[in-house]
Structure formats: structure tokens, C-alpha cells
Amino acid sequence: MAILSLKNVHKSFGNTQIIRGVSLDIEQGEKHAIIGPNGAGKSTLYHLISGLYRVTSGTIELRQQPIHNRAPYEISRLGLARSFQVTNIFPRLNVFENVRCALLWSHGFRYSFWHLLGRQGELNDSAMHVLDQIGLKDKARYPAGELAYAQQRALELGIAIASGAEVIMLDEPVAGMSHSEAENAVQLIRRITEGKTLIMVEHDMNIVFDVADRITVLVYGEVIASDVPAAIRGNPKVQEAYLGEVATSA
């Protein structure tokens, strides 16, 4: 049963069509990578699924429930979390607060102004647990904006996974990292998405083929292939459109 299902999704900005009829089914527990050259519409697709943009036409369903054209916060509450390509944290809050804020809704606090955060033992323990997972426990009281880049990326991940969402979408999680940092990040991603559905946009092909169960190739707003890694590697259309370009430029 597909946990996330896109049917004939279109998105235009004015006369410019960015997404041109994407249909895609992602199964529960799958590690799914979306790849494609720059400008293929990967980020737009992410924004459509997560509710930042409205679709021009087509439907998106999460667990058979339509989520297209709903507000990001509603989609988030249904159990879909995402990270961002550009580090997108709460810079003036400390690291602990960043994660704790991400936990609030799923712990049922809603818009409460009658609970004191300091007294919520369970909430605070969960926040510390997430910090432990992303390796930032000793930086808990640091202002998030002053962390090193790789640590900010880890925090970005932490915010995305904190709520315990079933579907986690990561947008270039290792972009801009050194080789060893990227390696650590991949291990971290594996660890924290264990048993969950992971969707990932990534440019590093080693990581993509390493992590993904299935790969979707997006070119000019259209899916040209969606298959297991081995089949994608052998697909001539993909090689022409994307891998070939990488091979020649490398």
C-alpha cells in the first residue's frame, strides 16, 4: 500500500510549467531517492508535497488522505516531516529549544499557554533523546545560529525527525559537507529513519545508490524513470538525461 501517492501533479508559475504531470507511489518503509539535473523541479515537487506551494492540478495523498493545497502545518500534523536544502532552523533559540519546539505538537501541547515547558518531563526527555541521536547533546544550550555548518545540518535533521513523523523528506541533506562529514551524516540518516519512509533529494550519486531502495529520475518536471537502483543505472534514458551528464562533467 502506497503511503504517499502523487497522481498527475502539475505546477505552473505563470506560463512556465515546472512540474508536468508527475505520478509517483511511495511505499511504506521505502527509502526513495529523487534525482535529476538542476532545474528539474525536485525542490518544487518537495514544496508541493509539503504544502508550501499549491498544485495547479492533480492530487497528492498521504495514507489515502488528500493533502494537496493544504497548509504546511496541517500536513505536518498528519505525519509528514521535511528538512530544507538551505539550513532552516530557529537561529536565536538554543539547540535544545529548536528540537523541543519541533516536538510540541506531537506531544499534544497545541497552542497551550497554561503549561510550563520546564515542568514537562516527558517532553524534555524526548528532546534530549533526539539531541543524543543527532550527536548534539553537549551543544544543547548553544544558540543554534552559532553552530558549525555540519552541526546545523544535523540539527535540521533533528527538527525534521523529532515529531516522529512516518514520512521524512530530506532535501540535499549532505550538500556542502566535507567527505567525512557527509559519511557521518549518511550514517545518521540511516539510523534515525530506521523503519520509516524516507524520501531524499541528493546530488551525490554514491549516497543515492547506497541508501535508496528505489530511485525516481525527474527531468524537466517529468518522471522519466522510477525503479530499483540497478535498473536505474542500466536505463539508457537516464544515462542520457542525467548520469551521462554527470559522467562527462566528472
Next chain:
Amino acid sequence: MTLLRKLSVWVAYLAALLLLPQLFDSILAISVFNQMAIAIVFALSYNMLLGQGGMLSFGHAVYFGMGGFLAVHALLMLETETAHFSIIWIPLIGGLFGLLAAIFIGSFSTRKAGTVFAMISLGIGELIAASSLIFVDFFGGEAGISGDRTYGPTFFGIDFAQNVEVYYLASGWVFISTVFMYLFIQTPVGRMANAVRDNPVRAEFIGYSARHVRFISFCASGLFAGIAGGLFALNYEFITEENLNAATSGRVLLMAYIGGLGYFIGPIIGAVLLTLMNSLLSNYTELWMLYLGILFLLTVMFLPRGFAGFIMMHQLAWVRGKLRDLVVPYLMTGIPAVIFMLSLIALIELVHAEEASLHIYGLTLDPAAAGTWIALLLIATAALFGTRRSLPQLRAAWDTANHIPDEER
């Protein structure tokens, strides 16, 4: 331990509020303290918007004024005996009306933060200020409306005829309001207000509508601004259009900003400072508004985190016991800087002087004599030179005091 320390801060705050009139008991002092009490609640409520929630409002006086107007109407009802309750509840009535106004206006103004919010707040502020001259029955036109706080049942025998009695009532409300505004930051929605201020887009992806979070902060802020307005009504027993117009909105912005937006205590410092300037400095010079403007400019340029931020800057040096090393460099720069500013003020006053002689700093200066001007200019130049010369040493001392050796990192 930390709980004990926090508690002792609050006890000290309450003690300071209650002991002030014991230390200074002149009529002027009590009147200044009453103004301070009102300003503290108002500035703290403004900080809920700007400092905590990232909403720059140019119309916060609307909620202050609305609360104040309803409070005076409540006083009038006590006077005509259409209602019967102790006036200690007047600030709460003001607060509830401020809240009501905030619910109504916030329902559409909190959709966006940033420029849109700022412009709407400005528009609403002008709208209400203009309509206060139109709806004369409620707002009383240009003269405003006035009441009398001595009606209604007495509170344990106190009829609040004396200003000092009003001060104790006000300080009670100040304390309660401060505690609740402080606690608000510690609640889920209070913390999310910070998150929305920092990054509204991201907040939406962790399950919170930035708009709803803003709306709740906005309403809470309106409530406390209304309480401040109610205190104003009790203290002055009248209120006019001036108390909800742009000038009052601007003043509360200055208070919060000069005090320091990022710190809870900042607006309190700002409120105390500006009230003192307003009521004391104005006795000495007609130009105090100019000096307030200069103070604001200097704060924006050199102390972007306000006076509270300036104090907090020294935390690291304090913890490391290096604060003493800064005293001499501070004096080396501070003394010429103060001389520079004093001579500049003398020059400004000289320009403004209408009489044949200007009395300043215990001196008598002659505005007509060229020598006065030349001497002041020379002193100012020398002092500026001295400030600039000593600045590198101060900077170096600062760096040393705040340097953490690598082995401690």
C-alpha cells in the same frame, strides 16, 4: 538552586517595587513612580510583540488607550452608581477591553509579520486616533474623558485618594503582570512565538500555524497593554486621544528598544529610563525630546541589543572574574566620551538659548561671546580625540577579558 535564585530575583523585584516610596516620598517622586509602573507594564506588553514575537507595531497605544478609555468609563459608572465594585479591578477591566480590541484587530493583522504587519498597525493606529475625535460620546473629543477614582466601595478602608495609595495598587498589578508575561514565554505557545519570530516558514513545518501563534501573542500583548491603560486611567483619572495615538505608540517602541528587546528585563530598564528622562530631564531643558532622539539613535547604532544587552555583554568577563581589568580602560574612554557629550549638549543649549546668559553645569555662559563657542568647540574636539585615542586600548582589554584560552574550550 536555580529555582531559589530565580525566586530571589522576583522577591527582590517585589521588594524594590514596594520600598521605592519609602526611599523617595515626595509628591514628584510618587508621581514619577506611578508613571514608571504604567510604563513597565506597557513596555513589557510591547516586547511580547516585537522582542518575543517579531511583530513590529506602530500602533500599540491603541490597546493601551482602549483599555484606558474603558477604565475611565468604568470609573464613571461607579460615580453614577450603575455599577458597584472596588476600583482595584479597574486595570483588569482595561485589560479585558484591550484583549477584546486585540482579538478583533489581530484576527486580520497577524496574517503576516514584517512590513505588512507594521503597515496595518500604523493604519489601525491612525484610524482609531481619528475616530476618537469622531465618536465623541465614547472618546470625549479633544478634551478626552475624566472620572474620579474615589467612588465605589473602599478597599480595606483605602479610598485611593492619595497618589501613593494608587502606587501600591499599581505596583501590585505591575508585579502580577510581570510574572504572567514572564511565564507566558515559558509556555508552548510563548516559545513557539520565538520560533515564529526566528523562522515563520519552518514553524509551519513542525505543525504550527505562524498566524495562529502570532494571533495568540498579539491578544496576550493587547491584554497587558490594556492593563497598563487601566493603570493610567486610575493614576490620572482622565484619558484623551493623545494616549492612543502614534506618539504614544512611538514612545513605547523607544522604551522597549532602548531597554533591549532580546531580554525580558530590557523593557523594564527602558521604561524606567525614559520615564526618568521624561519627568526629570524636562525640568532642566526644553530640548529633552531631542536628547531622547539622540539616545535612541546612539542605541540603535552602538547598542543594538539595548541597555540590557550592554549589561549582558559583560557576563563572560564577570564569570571569568575579568571585569576588574575593564574598569581602567572604561574610565579612559568613558571620561573623554562624557566630556565630549557634555560639551556637545552645552553647544546645543547655547544655540537654543534665548536669554543673554545660559546657566549650565553650574557655569554661566554667554551665547553672544565668541570665546564661549571657541572654548566649547575646543573642549569637544579634544574630548573626541581623547575618546578615539583610547578606544583601541579598550577594545584590546575587552578582547583579553573575553578570551577563552584553548584548553578551556
